Amino acid sequence: MDESKALQAFAALSQATRLQIVRLLVKAGPDGLAAGVIGEAVGASSSKASFHLSHLEQAGLIVSRREARSIIYSAAFPALAGLVEFLMRDCCQGHPEVCNPAVAALTPCC
Amino acid sequence: MDESKALQAFAALSQATRLQIVRLLVKAGPDGLAAGVIGEAVGASSSKASFHLSHLEQAGLIVSRREARSIIYSAAFPALAGLVEFLMRDCCQGHPEVCNPAVAALTPCC
DNA sequence: TCAATCTTTCAAGAGATGTTGAGATATCGA
DNA sequence: TCGATATCTCAACATCTCTTGAAAGATTGA
Numbered sequence: 713m714d715e716s717k718a719l720q721a722f723a724a725l726s727q728a729t730r731l732q733i734v735r736l737l738v739k740a741g742p743d744g745l746a747a748g749v750i751g752e753a754v755g756a757s758s759s760k761a762s763f764h765l766s767h768l769e770q771a772g773l774i775v776s777r778r779e780a781r782s783i784i785y786s787a788a789f790p791a792l793a794g795l796v797e798f799l800m801r802d803c804c805q806g807h808p809e810v811c812n813p814a815v816a817a818l819t820p821c822c
Numbered sequence: 823m824d825e826s827k828a829l830q831a832f833a834a835l836s837q838a839t840r841l842q843i844v845r846l847l848v849k850a851g852p853d854g855l856a857a858g859v860i861g862e863a864v865g866a867s868s869s870k871a872s873f874h875l876s877h878l879e880q881a882g883l884i885v886s887r888r889e890a891r892s893i894i895y896s897a898a899f900p901a902l903a904g905l906v907e908f909l910m911r912d913c914c915q916g917h918p919e920v921c922n923p924a925v926a927a928l929t930p931c932c
Numbered sequence: 933t934c935a936a937t938c939t940t941t942c943a944a945g946a947g948a949t950g951t952t953g954a955g956a957t958a959t960c961g962a
Numbered sequence: 963t964c965g966a967t968a969t970c971t972c973a974a975c976a977t978c979t980c981t982t983g984a985a986a987g988a989t990t991g992a
Contacts, residue, residue, distance in 0.1 A: 715838075715842075718841065719836060719837075719838055722832050722836040722841065723836035725832040725836075725909070726829060726832040726833035726835075726836045727980080728825075728829055729980095731825065734909070735911070738909070738910065738911075738912065738913045739912045739913070739915060740915075741915050746938085747938075747939060747940090748937095748938065748939075751939095757981090757982080757983090758938080758939065758940085759940080759981085759982070759983075759984095760980085760981065761939090762940050762941085763940090763980080763981085764980095765939095765940095766940080766941095778988090778989090780938095780989070780990070781936095781937055781938050781939085781989050781990065782937095782938065782939085782989095783939065783940090789913075792909065792910065793926075796906050796909075799835070799844070799845070799848070799906075800848065800902065800906075801845070801848075802848065802849045803849070803899075805849060805851050816903070833949095837949090837950080839950090856969095857968075857969060858967095858969080861969095867951090867952080868968080868969065868970080869951085869952070869953075869954095869969090869971085870950085871969090872969060872970050872971085873950080873951085873970090873971095874950090875970095876970080876971095888959085890959070890960070890968095891958080891959050891960065891966095891967060891968050891969085892959095892967095892968065892969085893968080893969065893970090
């Protein structure tokens with residue numbers, strides 16, 4: 713993950729509809745959800761949902777695959793992990809206690 | 823960390839100068855850096871640096887304290903950890919392997 | 933092939949955001 | 963107090979982003 717990719721990812725996450733979508737797909741897991749289901753879940757028109765889904769895919773935060781008439785989107789977990797790593801890189805510098813909370817925040821779920 | 827706070831934080835991180843500043847302060851650790859030093863490090867005028875530092879502080883990602891004539895900014899590590907936790911909340915749903923990379927990304931530094 | 937379903941693309945308007953330079957505010961040493 | 967240093971505030975301008983509705987593209991079952 714380089715700086716320009718991270719910028720793009722943060723920009724993608726800085727919009728209410730898109731953040732809702734990513735969290736929905738993180739919860740949905742690897743199976744993902746169809747575009748129409750996502751749009752309905754976040755209260756967006758098909759055009760609006762498509763616009764934001766493209767934006768997120770372009771940023772590398774989600775991936776898509778076609779399944780019959782539907783397009784299924786799912787979270788790009790490695791990209792999300794890379795984003796976290798990029799943000800906290802070199803965070804300790806001899807003070808492990810300052811970034812330990814970030815690790816602690818993730819461990820309960822895994 | 824609630825959704826609107828997370829949105830604000832991601833918006834703050836979605837701008838090149840601001841992302842540079844946060845990473846600089848993450849590396850600098852709890853001691854922080856003076857506004858002037860930060861501005862110079864990222865190649866921003868005093869006005870530009872001040873604008874972005876305010877933005878980041880308003881988003882809760884950095885904190886400031888006055889020290890003589892300087893204002894010292896430092897990373898708000900708990901807020902960064904909260905952001906990570908918000909993004910990955912409920913990520914596993916029976917598939918621990920999908921979010922383990924995010925944890926692995928942070929552990930080497932601590 | 934035809935009609936139905938699901939999704940994407942396009943253009944235009946409204947609104948939000950970043951940059952700039954000048955000036956204001958706060959602190960300190962003489 | 964006065965001048966110097968460090969930082970912030972303000973307004974105007976240019977630019978980017980989001981939303982909307984209509985139309986186009988892809989896929990499937992009859």
